[in-house]
Amino acid sequence: MDKFTVARALDEIAHYIELSDPKPFRARAFEKAARAVERLDEDLDELVASGKIYDVSGVGKATGQIVEELVRDGTSRYLEELRAQYPPGIFDLLRVPKLGLKKIGQVYSELGIASLDELEAAAKNGSLAKLKGFGSKTAEYVLQGIEFARLRQSQFLLPVGIEVGETLRERLVEVDEIEDAEITGSVRRRLETIRNVNILIATKKPKAVAQKLAGIVADLESLDDKTFKGVARSEVDVLFHLASPAEFGSELLRTTGSREFVEAFGEIPKAAKEKDAFRAAKKPYVEPERRESADDLKAKKRPKLLELDDIRGTFHVHTTYSDGRNSMSEMLHAARERGWEYVGISDHSQAAYYAGGLNDVRLKQQHAEIASLEDEVAPMRVFRGTEADILNDGTMDYGAKILSRFDFVIASVHSNFKMSKEEMTERMLKALDDPHVTFIGHLTGRKLLAREGYSVDYDRIFEKAGERGVMIEINGNPNRLDVDWRHVKRALDRGVVLSIHPDAHSVGEYNAMITGSWVARKAGLSKNEIFNARPLEEVAEWLASRKARRERVSS
Numbered sequence: 001m002d003k004f005t006v007a008r009a010l011d012e013i014a015h016y017i018e019l020s021d022p023k024p025f026r027a028r029a030f031e032k033a034a035r036a037v038e039r040l041d042e043d044l045d046e047l048v049a050s051g052k053i054y055d056v057s058g059v060g061k062a063t064g065q066i067v068e069e070l071v072r073d074g075t076s077r078y079l080e081e082l083r084a085q086y087p088p089g090i091f092d093l094l095r096v097p098k099l100g101l102k103k104i105g106q107v108y109s110e111l112g113i114a115s116l117d118e119l120e121a122a123a124k125n126g127s128l129a130k131l132k133g134f135g136s137k138t139a140e141y142v143l144q145g146i147e148f149a150r151l152r153q154s155q156f157l158l159p160v161g162i163e164v165g166e167t168l169r170e171r172l173v174e175v176d177e178i179e180d181a182e183i184t185g186s187v188r189r190r191l192e193t194i195r196n197v198n199i200l201i202a203t204k205k206p207k208a209v210a211q212k213l214a215g216i217v218a219d220l221e222s223l224d225d226k227t228f229k230g231v232a233r234s235e236v237d238v239l240f241h242l243a244s245p246a247e248f249g250s251e252l253l254r255t256t257g258s259r260e261f262v263e264a265f266g267e268i269p270k271a272a273k274e275k276d277a278f279r280a281a282k283k284p285y286v287e288p289e290r291r292e293s294a295d296d297l298k299a300k301k302r303p304k305l306l307e308l309d310d311i312r313g314t315f316h317v318h319t320t321y322s323d324g325r326n327s328m329s330e331m332l333h334a335a336r337e338r339g340w341e342y343v344g345i346s347d348h349s350q351a352a353y354y355a356g357g358l359n360d361v362r363l364k365q366q367h368a369e370i371a372s373l374e375d376e377v378a379p380m381r382v383f384r385g386t387e388a389d390i391l392n393d394g395t396m397d398y399g400a401k402i403l404s405r406f407d408f409v410i411a412s413v414h415s416n417f418k419m420s421k422e423e424m425t426e427r428m429l430k431a432l433d434d435p436h437v438t439f440i441g442h443l444t445g446r447k448l449l450a451r452e453g454y455s456v457d458y459d460r461i462f463e464k465a466g467e468r469g470v471m472i473e474i475n476g477n478p479n480r481l482d483v484d485w486r487h488v489k490r491a492l493d494r495g496v497v498l499s500i501h502p503d504a505h506s507v508g509e510y511n512a513m514i515t516g517s518w519v520a521r522k523a524g525l526s527k528n529e530i531f532n533a534r535p536l537e538e539v540a541e542w543l544a545s546r547k548a549r550r551e552r553v554s555s
């Protein structure tokens with residue numbers, strides 16, 4: 001049994017354990033062992049024969065015994081027992097978003113559900129909603145997710161592609177025969193969802209490299225003498241493109257795509273560096289993110305795309321006051337450590353009861369706590385805001401009296417997604433008329449590979465937002481990336497300013513600013529079009545003057 005088959009068996013055991021065992025650490029131990037076995041350079045049979053398998057970091061006593069058994073007998077009794085306990089195909093349910101292994105275990109043990117069809121029936125007849133921890137909202141979400149699960153097959157969110165690609169790249173550059181390796185394809189173009197990971201390898205010894213690749217990913221097959229396909233982490237397809245170092249740049253250009261871009265480019269001159277290939281072809285250099293179409297190849301003037309470092313601060317940050325996982329103090333200090341000049345806190349409003357939305361009393365406590373922390377985090381400025389629900393009729397949660405206490409208001413739809421396009425558009429237009437609203441949060445409510453957003457008439461919303469001076473958020477959460485970069489230009493044309501927000505519910509989720517900045521780059525935005533690329537004084541002045549204007553309106 002080769003190491004990848006062993007790793008797959010260990011992954012499978014981890015999955016089964018998680019179905020039934022509330023303590024995640026046992027499953028984690030098997031996953032860890034799977035990753036360790038996959039990475040082995042030494043011969044697995046020899047390691048097992050000599051007993052050195054137990055010295056491998058990541059392999060423990062229990063997992064080591066299973067590895068031994070798998071190598072020796074070609075199977076494991078434990079795995080066979082686990083398989084016998086559950087119907088085959090139960091892991092198909094994993095493709096349904098939000099339905100983690102724990103929940104799958106629950107629907108199986110309580111309702112006997114082990115297939116997408118059975119799950120769909122239970123979501124429709126109400127039995128799913130009755131399970132502990134589900135409820136009608138989750139059941140509805142699952143129902144939408146089933147449609148996606150049938151469609152999506154093997155698609156992944158961009159961060160999965162980056163992680164798999166980076167891990168492989170780091171291993172590849174250590175191989176003697178490999179001179180260079182770069183992630184290419186849709187991951188390099190920072191497309192929000194991807195089907196596979198592409199890696200370009202510079203080598204003068206393709207045969208030797210092909211042999212080494214067989215030890216790095218599972219199921220390696222050759223598509224032609226320069227292209228190989230394999231599977232990483234038991235689930236992600238990887239394509240390796242081999243090129244001589246002298247053609248590394250031109251091949252990088254070709255394999256990055258998109259097809260439309262490469263076709264429009266025409267013949268690619270041979271080059272070791274990609275920029276030289278552009279230069280030799282007398283074409284302007286186009287950043288990978290902008291290669292979905294050929295527009296930038298033809299454009300006379302192209303702006304300098306936004307860089308992550310251009311970002312001066314951010315808004316849309318949750319804390320434990322509502323559904324965040326880190327405290328106010330933690331979120332503020334982490335923001336300051338990122339070097340930001342300002343941060344805008346925005347917990348949920350009271351209509352979002354399921355997310356711990358804040359009532360008047362809690363709001364006062366929150367503002368008092370912010371005041372008590374301001375000196376500690378100075379000179380970073382803290383703006384007091386809210387992510388207020390747009391109610392069904394388009395009015396804002398919280399009345400004018402409370403809304404006027406905030407420095408900024410993010411208006412978001414969190415309920416009743418099923419409205420018709422016309423109704424939803426009217427609902428949002430009405431919210432845009434409220435003078436307290438500063439930003440529209442996650443414009444369509446979509447969750448990538450999980451649920452369709454609600455439908456809205458983009459043009460009418462952008463038109464009104466432009467008129468009212470309301471900004472549209474680029475929600476950087478990699479599950480959302482909403483507004484979609486494909487629509488941004490239409491907003492710009494109507495004078496709308498964009499602002500990149502992490503929608504952070506934890507300190508770690510500030511990283512969504514990275515993915516958010518990719519959306520801006522894919523949309524072709526420079527720092528001039530991004531509100532939070534402006535320095536503190538400008539941002540503070542803009543928010544203050546908007547506040548003063550609305551007070552004149554309402555008095």
Ligand SMILES: [Zn+2]
Nearest residue numbers: 387412441442
């Ligand atoms: Zn929200």
Ligand SMILES: [Zn+2]
Nearest residue numbers: 316318387503
């Ligand atoms: Zn939020």
